[in-house]
């Protein structure tokens with residue numbers, strides 16, 4: 001039996017996806033060849049890439065709205081610099097809500113003036129700043145929709161006259177948003193979509209081509225768009241597994257369906273964190289993430305007992321990030337409700353025994 005996998009990333013994928021992916025590694029499409037030993041320019045793989053791109057737009061409700069999809073390499077971390085390389089003319093505005101935003105800001109500073117419109121660093125990123133002004137003369141505004149490490153999530157996004165750029169690595173495809181308010185969305189696959197090794201980028205094409213600097217080909221969105229994500233060899237296996245996950249999500253009922261499941265899972269766990277006298281939530285209640293719940297023991301002398309309990313219950317990946325401590329339960333799309341129940345049961349067992 002599989003363990004309850006609360007790992008923050010790389011993380012849980014649907015069983016059926018793992019099964020299909022492993023079959024394709026041995027024999028893809030019953031063609032007696034492996035997915036990872038055929039040309040990326042062969043029709044079977046080009047179909048995979050096209051399908052992955054089409055599913056992305058379909059699930060986000062962005063078909064026929066001027067958006068294009070890329071599957072690139074280098075992780076979300078490469079997007080920190082690639083967004084600035086391609087979009088920053090003079091000045092960009094950033095919201096700093098955690099480690100990943102902080103890193104995006106550091107990279108963007110290489111390319112121009114940077115205005116940090118607000119930051120929650122003063123309280124170790126345990127809240128989302130709400131009152132801030134975005135300068136109208138900025139080339140774009142960048143934010144992080146879900147802060148994987150701290151467990152906060154933006155519940156609303158500004159409507160702007162300048163491009164809105166968002167790192168959605170850890171909550172893309174998990175909740176309904178009006179995705180058409182965004183001009184560029186990027187997400188590393190390994191948090192909610194597939195294995196590490198590919199990053200999905202969704203771009204409104206009309207925001208490109210405004211900077212005058214020379215952009216190296218591999219970092220140039222236009223070059224990748226012109227080659228349909230095939231400028232160089234794409235990471236065929238991660239793209240294929242991402243496609244399978246998107247198919248799985250579509251078959252389930254898409255984002256509107258999974259959002260309800262995700263809300264149920266998060267409600268179950270946060271209710272227990274709030275009810276159980278042994279635990280505390282780490283972040284501001286109204287800013288809590290439905291993907292990553294961070295919490296801690298009030299009495300740390302119970303740590304060994306609790307750690308033994310959840311390990312005995314076959315729970316994996318519950319330790320908090322080293323910069324936060326405590327615990328972090330990552331409840332991505334593929335994590336079943338019964339896994340959250342298993343965690344809640346161990347929290348209640350600790351209460352009975354403590």
Ligand SMILES: *Cc1c(COP(=O)(O)O)cnc(C)c1O
Pocket residue numbers: 009074075076077078100144146147148167168169170188189191
């Ligand atoms: C994990 C993560 C990243 C970094 O992703 P890599 O693919 O490892 O570069 C960036 N942003 C967010 C929000 C993340 O959760």
